[in-house]
């Protein structure tokens with residue numbers, strides 16, 4: 001009798017645990033479906049390195065979904081990990097590191113995107129001798145990669161210079177022109193100062209690059225990195241504001257000067273091997289050029305009053321950071337529509353989409369259907385035949401069919417086209433070609449292999465010891 005009661009209690013406890021487990025699984029799956037639905041609003045996938053999940057190896061432990069600093073890039077669907085919000089992925093690789101069975105490998109880009117990556121030597125030199133590309137423009141995201149590449153590239157220039165017995169200074173010719181003052185450009189510039197090179201750094205915007213444009217107080221994940229003019233930078237988690245403040249402090253100490261608000265429009269190499277770098281404000285001659293211009297491209301501006309207010313943006317980084325806000329999105333292309341829908345689906349947002357024409361044209365069929373649905377559900381209000389004429393602190397002024405309307409407003413996003421960096425590179429003659437840094441002998445490949453091996457050893461799992469060959473993206477599960 002006692003045995004029967006004990007058995008019944010044991011069965012009841014097991015059932016309770018199982019029910020609890022199944023309930024949790026159901027909740028997780030529901031959350032994953034919700035995240036996947038949101039993800040569908042954005043047609044862009046990952047822009048650079050990102051995980052590829054081999055469904056045959058995935059054991060459904062969900063460890064990868066819990067470590068992503070960017071939130072819901074991965075989710076569990078049907079018991080397997082899948083990519084649901086690829087556009088949010090910036091390649092931290094933590095998912096690959098925690099996977100206990102080595103089912104996740106980091107891949108550089110889909111084959112179609114590979115064609116958009118400039119050809120680079122292991123020294124980050126382009127198809128044009130003495131012209132280098134560092135940072136995200138070369139295909140690898142992350143601040144630590146940008147810092148490492150910027151620094152190493154200047155070391156190459158210094159080494160080459162020394163091997164020629166040191167170049168004789170020529171009046172009016174810089175040793176190097178550095179284009180871009182994001183993490184890659186800052187690192188390159190500080191290394192140039194360290195090595196007493198005659199340099200100039202140009203940026204069309206402000207110092208800090210993409211990092212300066214992150215949402216306020218975004219938590220930045222990084223890895224210990226050797227930062228020129230400072231030494232080892234050991235912090236791994238800090239706010240965007242603290243990171244920018246650190247860079248500014250080092251830059252001030254090094255007396256780093258950047259010409260801000262100067263967009264490079266063209267780069268030409270003369271018969272004498274000297275480059276001429278042209279901006280609207282002037283021309284700079286140099287023996288070497290380092291392009292550290294990132295992947296975002298240059299957005300077209302409207303040129304209206306108030307456009308320089310901090311609330312006016314040209315790229316939507318994280319829609320979920322904006323709730324209970326009055327928002328204006330300007331434009332009629334896929335990016336504008338996706339941003340309006342993404343923002344419209346956040347709690348309490350009132351989104352107005354202003355488009356200068358009388359109807360949308362040349363947008364994806366899927367977006368045409370979804371925007372109709374968003375309008376019907378009151379998530380987005382579209383105002384055709386309208387143009388913003390002024391942005392004010394708490395409002396915007398719209399010209400609708402010739403009549404001015406002032407509407408309350410917290411944030412503005414403008415999607416009026418622009419020049420992608422690939423168009424600029426093609427214009428100046430840089431060659432393109434797919435490359436996969438995860439399988440080369442580069443520093444990044446070595447670090448990725450070492451991290452993976454360390455995790456595999458900890459878990460006693462030899463299956464993780466190899467980086468599998470690159471696979472097409474989007475096939476993650």
Ligand SMILES: Cc1cc2nc3c(=O)[nH]c(=O)nc-3n(C[C@H](O)[C@H](O)[C@H](O)COP(=O)(O)OP(=O)(O)OC[C@H]3O[C@@H](n4cnc5c(N)ncnc54)[C@H](O)[C@@H]3O)c2cc1C
Pocket residue numbers: 069090134135136137140141142143144146179180181182183184185202203204205206207208209210211214219220221222262263264265292293294295296297298317318
């Ligand atoms: C939302 C988001 C979150 C992220 N979070 C992290 C994170 O937590 N940790 C991490 O390691 N990475 C993160 N990243 C990635 C990281 O920000 C980028 O990989 C990094 O900023 C790339 O540095 P970069 O110097 O190559 O380019 P950028 O930072 O993009 O800088 C390029 C600079 O070049 C300038 N420029 C462009 N064109 C021209 C031109 N023609 N003339 C003159 N100047 C020009 C731009 O104004 C800009 O200042 C994140 C990215 C995003 C979008």
